[in-house]
Amino acid sequence: MDWGLKNRLALIIKPANNRAVMLAVDHGYFLGPTEQLENPKQTIRPLLQYCDSLMVTRGVLRTSVDANYPVPVVLRVSGGTSIIGEDLSNEEITVSVQDAIRVNASALAMSIFVGGKYEKQTIVNLGNLVNEAEQYGIPVLAVTAVGKDMVRDARYFSLACRIAAEQGAHIVKTYYCNDFEKVVNSCPVPVIIAGGKKIPEREALELTYNAIKAGAVGVDMGRNIWQSNSPVAMIKAVRAIVHGNADVNQAYDLFQKLEKESPKQSKPKSKPQEQNKPQNKQKKTKSKKTTKEKVI
Numbered sequence: 001m002d003w004g005l006k007n008r009l010a011l012i013i014k015p016a017n018n019r020a021v022m023l024a025v026d027h028g029y030f031l032g033p034t035e036q037l038e039n040p041k042q043t044i045r046p047l048l049q050y051c052d053s054l055m056v057t058r059g060v061l062r063t064s065v066d067a068n069y070p071v072p073v074v075l076r077v078s079g080g081t082s083i084i085g086e087d088l089s090n091e092e093i094t095v096s097v098q099d100a101i102r103v104n105a106s107a108l109a110m111s112i113f114v115g116g117k118y119e120k121q122t123i124v125n126l127g128n129l130v131n132e133a134e135q136y137g138i139p140v141l142a143v144t145a146v147g148k149d150m151v152r153d154a155r156y157f158s159l160a161c162r163i164a165a166e167q168g169a170h171i172v173k174t175y176y177c178n179d180f181e182k183v184v185n186s187c188p189v190p191v192i193i194a195g196g197k198k199i200p201e202r203e204a205l206e207l208t209y210n211a212i213k214a215g216a217v218g219v220d221m222g223r224n225i226w227q228s229n230s231p232v233a234m235i236k237a238v239r240a241i242v243h244g245n246a247d248v249n250q251a252y253d254l255f256q257k258l259e260k261e262s263p264k265q266s267k268p269k270s271k272p273q274e275q276n277k278p279q280n281k282q283k284k285t286k287s288k289k290t291t292k293e294k295v296i
């Protein structure tokens with residue numbers, strides 16, 4: 001592996017323990033101002049010191065993240081669709097490698113939609129991005145987004161993760177499922193999990209613990225951190241599992257202790273099923289062929 005590639009990967013997956021805590025805040029690239037991420041600067045600022053790397057779009061990076069703070073950036077470089085569009089799998093690469101270098105990205109991230117309508121296009125996008133990024137020693141993280149008719153099981157995720165690795169992805173991000181060891185063991189590159197939709201904190205910590213136990217190197221977590229009433233307490237609890245080898249009880253105890261110490265955020269929460277839906281005006285819009293609510 002080239003020195004630069006190895007060096008950048010080491011910023012994301014800590015070589016000391018082969019673990020990673022990534023903070024995902026890229027959701028706006030297709031969801032717009034989703035709940036608790038309406039003002040990215042406010043959401044990101046208190047969490048920045050607790051993540052190993054930040055997964056973000058170039059727009060939010062440039063406008064909402066302090067360039068003086070030395071956080072490694074995993075730059076979302078795919079897009080082109082929205083939650084109200086025809087099909088979320090119809091993504092292209094929207095950011096040049098030159099611009100990624102300009103913002104000092106440590107890795108590039110894009111989605112593949114295995115089983116989706118535009119499956120081929122997204123897998124070819126991945127291959128092409130790896131071709132280009134490797135010229136500059138930049139690793140590529142492939143996000144395995146789930147097609148609407150796909151069952152979220154180890155068979156499907158193994159398929160998607162393996163395809164991403166075969167195309168040359170250096171890290172694969174997927175979702176936790178039963179028999180997750182099968183997904184990890186059949187993927188020759190490090191696997192990292194997304195948190196998915198907001199669930200109670202204890203359950204999100206269980207998911208984190210189980211994924212690590214099954215061989216995941218860490219999390220790339222978004223909503224289960226910043227949609228928590230205590231985002232800092234939550235990211236610290238997640239860190240305790242990933243980097244501190246805490247079990248679920250220890251991590252949840254930590255969360256509860258820290259939550260008590262810091263006052264609750266006052267923002268109203270919408271019902272779980274309403275989370276991340278477009279604003280009211282858009283509610284009557286036709287449903288999508290692929291709903292990224294299900295996808296992510």
Ligand code: R5P
Binds near residue numbers: 143221
């Ligand atoms: C999905 O396409 C985005 O890349 C998110 O970054 C990803 O789903 C992780 O965020 P969450 O933990 O909210 O699922």
